Each structure stands twice: as C-alpha cells, then as structure tokens.
Amino acid sequence: MLRAYVRRWRNSIRTLTNRRHLPPRSWLERAFRDFIPSDGDRAAMLAKIAGHVQRVAAQFDAFVSNGESAASIAKALVNAAASLDDGSLKHNDLGLRAYVDASLKVKILRVLADYVALLSIESITMSPLEVTAILVEHFPENQPALLAHAELLLEQQRIEEAIDFIRRALRVDSVCVASQRLLHRAYQMQRDAGVTAPEHAVLDYDLTDKFCHLPFTHFSTGFRGATFGCLCPAWLPYSMGNILEAESADAIWNSDAAQEIRRSILDGDFSYCSKTLCSFIAARKLPSRDSIDDPMLRRYIETHATKIDDVPEFVELNHDPTCNLSCPSCRTEIVAANADEQDLYERASERVILPMLRKVNGTAYISGGGEALASRHFRSILKSLNRAEYPGLRLLVISNGTLFTPSRWAEYPDLPEMTGALLISLDAARAETFEKIRRPAKWDVVMRNLEHMAAMRRDGILRRLCLNFVVQRDNFREILDFIALGDRLGADYLWLQRLSSYGTYDEATFAALDVSTPTHPDHAELLEILRHPALKREGLQAYMFMPLLPEVVASDEPVPYLTRTQKDFGNAAASIWQA
Numbered sequence: 001m002l003r004a005y006v007r008r009w010r011n012s013i014r015t016l017t018n019r020r021h022l023p024p025r026s027w028l029e030r031a032f033r034d035f036i037p038s039d040g041d042r043a044a045m046l047a048k049i050a051g052h053v054q055r056v057a058a059q060f061d062a063f064v065s066n067g068e069s070a071a072s073i074a075k076a077l078v079n080a081a082a083s084l085d086d087g088s089l090k091h092n093d094l095g096l097r098a099y100v101d102a103s104l105k106v107k108i109l110r111v112l113a114d115y116v117a118l119l120s121i122e123s124i125t126m127s128p129l130e131v132t133a134i135l136v137e138h139f140p141e142n143q144p145a146l147l148a149h150a151e152l153l154l155e156q157q158r159i160e161e162a163i164d165f166i167r168r169a170l171r172v173d174s175v176c177v178a179s180q181r182l183l184h185r186a187y188q189m190q191r192d193a194g195v196t197a198p199e200h201a202v203l204d205y206d207l208t209d210k211f212c213h214l215p216f217t218h219f220s221t222g223f224r225g226a227t228f229g230c231l232c233p234a235w236l237p238y239s240m241g242n243i244l245e246a247e248s249a250d251a252i253w254n255s256d257a258a259q260e261i262r263r264s265i266l267d268g269d270f271s272y273c274s275k276t277l278c279s280f281i282a283a284r285k286l287p288s289r290d291s292i293d294d295p296m297l298r299r300y301i302e303t304h305a306t307k308i309d310d311v312p313e314f315v316e317l318n319h320d321p322t323c324n325l326s327c328p329s330c331r332t333e334i335v336a337a338n339a340d341e342q343d344l345y346e347r348a349s350e351r352v353i354l355p356m357l358r359k360v361n362g363t364a365y366i367s368g369g370g371e372a373l374a375s376r377h378f379r380s381i382l383k384s385l386n387r388a389e390y391p392g393l394r395l396l397v398i399s400n401g402t403l404f405t406p407s408r409w410a411e412y413p414d415l416p417e418m419t420g421a422l423l424i425s426l427d428a429a430r431a432e433t434f435e436k437i438r439r440p441a442k443w444d445v446v447m448r449n450l451e452h453m454a455a456m457r458r459d460g461i462l463r464r465l466c467l468n469f470v471v472q473r474d475n476f477r478e479i480l481d482f483i484a485l486g487d488r489l490g491a492d493y494l495w496l497q498r499l500s501s502y503g504t505y506d507e508a509t510f511a512a513l514d515v516s517t518p519t520h521p522d523h524a525e526l527l528e529i530l531r532h533p534a535l536k537r538e539g540l541q542a543y544m545f546m547p548l549l550p551e552v553v554a555s556d557e558p559v560p561y562l563t564r565t566q567k568d569f570g571n572a573a574a575s576i577w578q579a
Contacts, residue, residue, distance in 0.1 A: 022050065022054050023050055023053045023054065023057070023115065025046070027115070028046050028049060028050055028053070029046070031111045031114070031115070032045075032046065032049055032111065034091055034092040034093065034107075035049075035089050035090070035091055035092075035107075036089060036090045036091065036092065037088065037089055038087060038088050038089060038090060039088070045088065045089055048084070048088070049084060052076075052079075052080035052083060052084060052112075053080070053112065053115060055076050055079075055080070056073065056076045056077055056080060056112055056115070056116065057115070057116075057119055058076075059072045059073045059075075059076040060073055060116055060119055060120070061119075064120075064123045064124060070134045070137075070138065071138045073116065073131075073134060074134050074135050074137070074138035074139055074145075075138070075139075077109060077112050077113070077116075077131075077135055077145075078135065078139055078142055078144075078145065080108065080112060081105040081108040081109050081112070081144055082105065084104075084105075084108050085104045085105045085108065089104075090104075091103075091104055091107055093107075094107075095260075096238045096257055096260065096261075096272060097238070098175070098176075098177045098237040098238050098272075099175070099222070099223070099226055099233065099237050099238075099239060100173050100175040100176045100177070100237060101176060101177050101178055101237070102143045102144040102147055102169075102176050102178045102179065103177070103178040105143075105144035106144050106147045106148050106151065106178060108144075109132070109135070109144055109145065109148040110128070110148055110151065110152075113128040113131040113132050113135075113148065113152075114128050116128075116131045117130075117131055128152055129149070129152040129153070129156065132145065132148045132149035132152055133149060135148065135149065136149050136165065140168075140507075141168075141172050141506060141507050142172075143169045143172045143173060143176055143178075143179065146165045146166070146168050146169040146172070147165070147166065147169050147178055147179060147182055149165055150162040150163075150165040150166045150169070150182060150186075151182065153165065154182075154185065154186060154189060157189075157193075159186055159189050159190050159193070159195075162182075162186050163183065163186045163187075163190075166179055166182050166183045166186060167183070168507055170183070170276075170501075171501060171505075171507040171510045171511050171514075172501065172506075172507050172510075173501055173502065174234065174276075174277060174500045174501045174502070175233075175234045175237050175274075175277070175500070175502065177237060177274065180274060180275065180276045180277075183276070184202065184203060184275065184276075187199060187200050187202065187203055188203060191203065202275060202276070202282065205275075205281065205284050207268055207269070207270045207281070207286070208268035208269075209268060209288050209289055209290070210268060210270070210286040210287065210288060210289065211265065211266075211286065211287055211288065211289040211292055211297075211301065212265055212270075212273070212280065212286055212562065213292075213294075213297050213562070214229060214230045214231060214236070215229030215230065215236070215258070215261050215262050215265055216229075216262060216265075216297065216300050216305075216308060217312060217313045217314055218230055218231060218312060218313075218314045218315075218316070219240075219249070219252070219253060219312035219314070219315045219316070219356070220233060220314075220315070220316035220318065220365075221243055221316065221317050221318055221319040221369075222239075222318050222319060222369065223318075223319065223321060223369065224242070224244070224319070225242040225243045225244030225245065225319050225344070225348065226239035226241075226242055226319075227239055227240045227241050227242065227243055227252050228240065229258060229261055229262075230273075231314075231316070232277075232278075234274065234277050234500060234502075235273065235274050235277050235278040235279075236261065236272055236273050236274065236278070237272075237274065238257065238261060238272045239257065240252050240253070240255050240257050240258035240261065241255045241257065241258070243319060243348040243352045243353065244319075244344045244345075244347070244348050246348075246351070246352055247351055248351060248352060248355070249311075249352045249353075249355065249356035252352070253308060253311075253312065254307050254308060258306075259306035259307060260272075260306075262300075262305070262306040262308075263306050266300075266301065266304050266305075266306070268289075277500070279543045279544045279545075279546055279547060280543070280546075280559065280562060282546070282547035283543075283546035283547045283552060283553050284553055285546065285558070285559045285562065286562060287558060287559075287562050287563045289301050291558075291563060292563055293563075294563065296310065311356060311359045311360055311361075312356070312360065312362070313360065313361065313362035313363070314362055314363050314365070315356065315357065315360055315362075315363070315364045315365065316364075316365040316368060317353065317364065317365065317366045317367055317369075317378070317381070318365075318367050318368040318369030318370075319345070319348075319369060320337055320341075320345055320367065320369060320370055320375045320377045320378060321335045321337075321369050321370045322335060322336050322337045322370045322371065322374050322375040322376075322377070322378075323335055323370035323371040323374050323375075323400070324371055324374040324400075324402060324403065325371065325400055325402070325438055325439065325440065325441055326439055326440075327400075327427070327437060327438050327439065328437070328439075328504060328505070329427075329437070329470050329472065329499055329500075329504070330502070330504065331504055332504055335370065336374075337375065337376070337377065342376060342377060345377040346377070346380075349377070349380065349381060349384075353381065354381070354384060357385070357390055357393055358389060358390055358393075359392075360390075360392060360393050361392030361393075362392065362393070362394070363393075363394050363395070363396050363420060364393055364394075364395055364396070365395075365396040365398065366378055366381065366382065366395065366396075366397055366398070367398060368398055371399060371400050371402075371403065372397055372398070372399055373399060373403035373404065373408065374403065382395075382397075382412055382415060383412065385414060385415075385418050386414045386418070387414070387417060387418065390418070393418065394418065394419070394420035394421075395415075395418045395419045395420060395421075396419075396420060396421045396423060397415075397419055397421075397422050397423065398423040398424075398425065398468070399422070399423070399424055399425070400424070400425050400438065400441060400446070401424040401425070401426070401441075401446040401449050401450055401453075402441050402442075402445060402446055402449070404422075404424075404449050404452075404453065405449055405452075406452050409452075409456075416456070416461045416462060419462065419463065420463050420464060421463065421464035421465070421466055421492070421493070422453060422462055422464070422465055422466065423466040423467070423468055423493075423495070424446075424450060424453070424465075424466070424467055424468065425438075425467075425468040425469075425470070426438075426446070426467055426468065426469060426482065426485075427468070427469055427470045427472075427475055428443075428469075428475050428478060428482070429475075429478040429481035429482040429484070429485050430443075430478060430481065431443035431444070433474060433475050433478060434446070436474060437472070437474060437475060450489060451489075453465055453489075454489040454490050454491075457490055457492075458490060464492040464493065465489065465490065465491050465492055466491060466492060466493040466494070466495060467482070467485070467486050467489070467491045467493075467494050467495070468494075468495045468497065469482050469494070469495065469496050469497065470497045470498075470499055471496055471497065471498060471499060471515065471516065471526070471545075472499045472513045472514070472515060473512060473513045473514075473515045473520070473522060474513070476515050476522070476525075476526050476529065477525075477529070479496065479529050479530075479535075480529065480532060480534050482494070483534050483535070483537055483540065484534075487537075491539075492539055493539040493540070493541065494537070494539060494540045494541070495540075495541050495542075496540070496541070496542040496544065496545060497544055498516045498544040498545065499513060499514050499515075499516065501514075516545070516548060518548075526548075527548060527549065530542065530545055530548065530549060531549070543559070
C-alpha cells in the first residue's frame with residue numbers, strides 16, 4: 001500500500017510546502033461537536049485535541065513531501081486515539097463504558113481519518129478508508145483501528161470484508177462490546193441483503209420478556225477493583241463501581257451504574273449484556289419474567305426495583321491478580337501486587353469487603369483473578385473469616401492447587417468449616433499437557449495435594465471438591481480423561497470453560513487455540529466429545545458450551561440456576577454447578 005502511494009505522489013508534478021498544521025477552530029468544533037469534556041472545560045478539550053491533530057497533520061506532510069514511511073502517520077493516529085481516551089472526554093452516543101470498549105477510540109479515529117483525507121486533497125487524494133487501511137497495515141492487532149476500518153467497509157456495503165476485520169478485532173480481545181455490536185450490525189446488513197447464515201440466529205432471540213437475577217444478587221470484583229453484577233465480567237462488562245475507591249459496599253451495590261444495569265434487565269433491553277459471550281443468552285436459556293416464582297425476585301420484578309436493600313447473595317472476589325503461575329490463558333508473566341496495591345486492598349477489606357461479608361447469607365468466591373494462597377491480601381481475608389462473625393457465609397475457594405499442601409491447611413483451622421466448595425483448576429488430565437498449559441506448575445506436586453484434598457472430602461472435612469478445565473486446542477482431547485480423573489478423586493462437580501481472549505494472546509495464536517470457534521479445524525471433533533454420554537455425568541457443568549450444540553439451544557429444558565436464588569439452594573456454595 002505504501003509503495004502505491006509513493007508512486008502516485010512521485011508521478012505528481014505538484015509540490016506541497018508550508019502546510020499549516022494547526023487545524024481550524026471551525027473544523028474542530030464541527031468534527032468534535034458530539035464529544036464532551038469530563039470536567040466541562042470545552043476550550044481545554046479542543047486545545048488538547050488540536051495538538052494531536054496537528055501532530056497527525058505534520059506526519060502526513062512528512063509522508064507526502066519527504067517520502068517518509070506511512071507508519072509514522074499510523075503511529076500518530078493510534079497515539080492520538082489512545083491519549084484522548086484517558087477519561088478526559090466522553091461522547092454523546094456512549095453511556096456507560098465497558099472495561100474493554102474501543103468505542104471512543106473508534107470515533108476518534110474516524111474523525112482523524114476524515115481529516116487526513118481532507119488534507120490529502122492537495123496531494124495524493126486519499127479516502128478515509130485508505131487512511132484506515134494504512135492503520136491496519138501497520139497496526140494489525142490494534143482493535144480500534146480494525147473496527148474503524150470495518151465501519152468504513154460497512155458504509156461501502158463491503159460486508160464480508162468488514163466481518164473479517166471485526167472477527168480479527170474479537171480475536172485480539174473477545175470482551176470488546178464495540179466489536180460485538182459491530183458484528184451484529186454486519187450480520188443484520190447481511191440478512192437485509194438476502195444472505196442467510198447460521199450465525200445470524202444471534203439476532204433472533206427476543207429478550208423483551210426475559211429475566212436474569214444476577215445483577216440483583218451478584219457482586220463480583222475484578223481487575224483494579226472494578227465491580228460487576230454477573231458471574232462473569234465478560235458477560236456484563238460494565239462496572240458498578242470500584243472497591244478500591246468506595247467508602248462502603250452499598251455505594252457500589254446501589255450506584256447509578258448498578259441501577260441502570262438492573263433497569264435494562266427489568267425493561268427487557270439487556271443493553272449492557274454481551275449477546276455474544278453470555279452463555280445463557282447465546283443458548284437462549286433465560287427464563288421469562290412471568291416464570292420467576294422466587295419471592296425475592298418476584299418482588300424486584302413487580303416493583304421494578306433497581307435499588308436493592310438486600311445484600312448480595314453471591315460475592316466474587318477476583319481483584320488481586322497475584323498468582324504464582326503464568327498460565328497463557330490468563331497472563332503473560334507471574335504477577336504479584338506491589339506495596340501500594342496491597343495498601344489499597346487492605347483499605348478495601350476494611351471499608352467494603354469484610355463489612356459486606358458479615359451480612360451475606362450466601363457465598364463468597366475467592367479468587368478467579370489469581371491464586372488465593374499466593375495473595376497476601378486474600379490470605380488475610382481467609383484468616384479473618386470464622387463462623388461466629390460470618391454466620392451465613394460459605395466460601396467457594398478456587399485455587400491452582402500448588403500451594404494447598406497439608407501443612408498449609410493447618411495454618412487455616414477455620415477454613416474447612418467456612419468452605420462450602422474447593423475448586424481446583426487443572427486444565428489437563430496428563431502431566432505433559434498440564435505442565436505446558438499451567439506453567440511453571442508440576443503435575444506431581446498438584447496430584448499429591450489433590451490426593452490429600454480428596455481424602456479430606458472422603459472424611460467429610462471438605463463439603464465439596466470441584467475441578468475446573470479451560471477447553472483449548474492443546475487439551476480438548478483430554479476431556480473424557482479429565483472426567484475419569486474427577487471420578488477417581490471423588491470430585492463432586494466438574495466445570496468446563498471456554499477459552500477467552502483477554503489480551504494475552506496475539507490474534508493468530510488465539511485463533512489457533514480456540515477450538516470452540518466453528519471455523520477451527522478441530523471444532524467438529526470437539527462437538528463430538530461434548531455429545532459423549534460421559535458428559536451427562538451428574539455434577540458436570542458446561543454452560544459455556546450450550547450455544548455450540550443446536551439440540552441444547554432448541555431444547556426447552558430450563559436452567560434452574562436462572563430461576564432460583566442462592567437461598568433456594570440452601571446456601572450451597574457450589575450452587576452454580578447445581579443444575
């Protein structure tokens with residue numbers, strides 16, 4: 001592409017000199033009229049934008065007049081979008097911001113691409129689409145660039161090409177709501193053009209009369225303290241508030257954002273839920289509002305309650321990413337909280353977490369964000385919990401199993417009594433696979449620890465023992481062996497999860513590993529395994545794979561977890577596996 005532009009420019013007899021780089025105020029006002037300064041200072045916002053636009057224009061001039069690489073233009077555009085999306089400005093069309101959301105950067109890139117195209121009229125006459133093509137050529141894994149280019153392709157009715165770029169963006173990060181929404185828009189355009197495809201079925205699920213109790217019962221913390229009203233933040237990626245900043249749990253639980261999310265459920269628009277990643281939506285398993293008979297949920301529905309006086313029934317604590325492993329599905333290196341982060345976590349424990357847990361009549365989950373026993377913060381919480389001060393609380397402890405030695409159990413004498421379920425993440429049934437996927441853990445070490453836990457379960461010291469398995473190319477053929485291993489250890493529940501991209505993989509690597517994608521060469525073999533009779537085992541949960549099996553999607557069989565609250569399960573800590 002760069003060579004083509006250079007040829008066009010060199011064939012021109014015109015010479016560009018002394019371009020004014022500072023954009024006209026009238027253009028800035030018009031182009032950024034829908035952008036809003038967070039602090040109300042519009043003049044300062046436009047001055048900041050003008051500086052970035054000036055740098056983009058200067059790089060364009062250098063490209064056309066001095067023959068410099070188009071990479072410099074692309075870099076200036078990407079840097080401008082990243083710098084301006086720093087919380088200092090918003091957009092009229094965007095409400096709540098998801099924790100992975102390229103929407104604002106895409107809007108910035110679209111305006112800047114138009115400006116470069118305007119500048120180019122005096123020289124090589126580039127279209128905005130040609131500008132974004134330069135972006136994706138030099139930044140092939142930049143999600144906003146991919147989406148800005150895809151939007152322009154859609155505007156030219158080049159739908160199949162656009163879908164390819166959107167899917168590339170989703171392989172960079174599956175959670176991005178802008179990518180998901182643009183993909184659905186492209187599907188609708190295909191359908192309107194008379195094209196039929198199985199993936200268009202996602203457009204047909206009517207949510208107007210459906211209900212999901214999770215934003216009314218769940219309080220889930222995530223990276224850097226953001227808090228979500230769902231089992232999985234990727235399914236509802238809009239934060240209700242931040243435990244590292246809040247003065248109390250209620251300030252988050254009944255924040256404006258939390259109430260807006262509940263409003264979207266009660267009104268049936270589900271605006272903030274991922275129609276792509278939420279397994280219950282993708283598999284069409286949400287119950288109707290009329291079918292809900294749980295008294296508490298019935299009251300929320302009938303009174304249209306968005307402010308909740310009841311405390312959460314299920315609290316997930318995932319905010320400290322400290323871990324002694326660097327599993328590729330989660331991170332690229334071993335992570336440990338620094339001293340400043342530890343201070344923030346301690347403050348959150350005192351003001352938000354422990355006061356809330358004293359009132360919870362249900363379950364606390366520790367930790368899906370790292371390793372509970374590797375975290376000083378989570379170890380402190382575990383040592384604080386006891387039956388006298390936390391009478392209604394049961395723990396669901398998730399661990400990689402490497403640190404749960406017999407001697408470590410002895411350090412937490414109250415832990416078995418407080419624990420309703422212990423979940424060990426294995427992701428394998430064989431040593432060589434385990435040590436490849438869960439680095440640098442050793443299979444023999446974890447198996448010894450698991451044998452001890454299995455003995456504790458047989459002796460009734462542990463109430464439930466569960467095993468977890470994130471399905472991917474390198475391990476999916478071990479699913480049946482994993483089930484057999486669970487049976488040998490006496491595991492109560494087995495949980496199969498889909499692999500997701502959280503920015504730890506490059507696009508090509510994730511595409512190669514994600515066997516749950518229908519286009520993967522091994523996908524049909526995975527479906528065959530998922531249909532094996534062994535997966536009917538009592539206690540095996542594969543909610544995330546429901547959307548992949550047409551017979552499950554077409555079934556009217558309900559998911560009990562979606563119609564009953566934690567109390568209906570008798571405060572069983574492993575209720576999410578009790579279908």
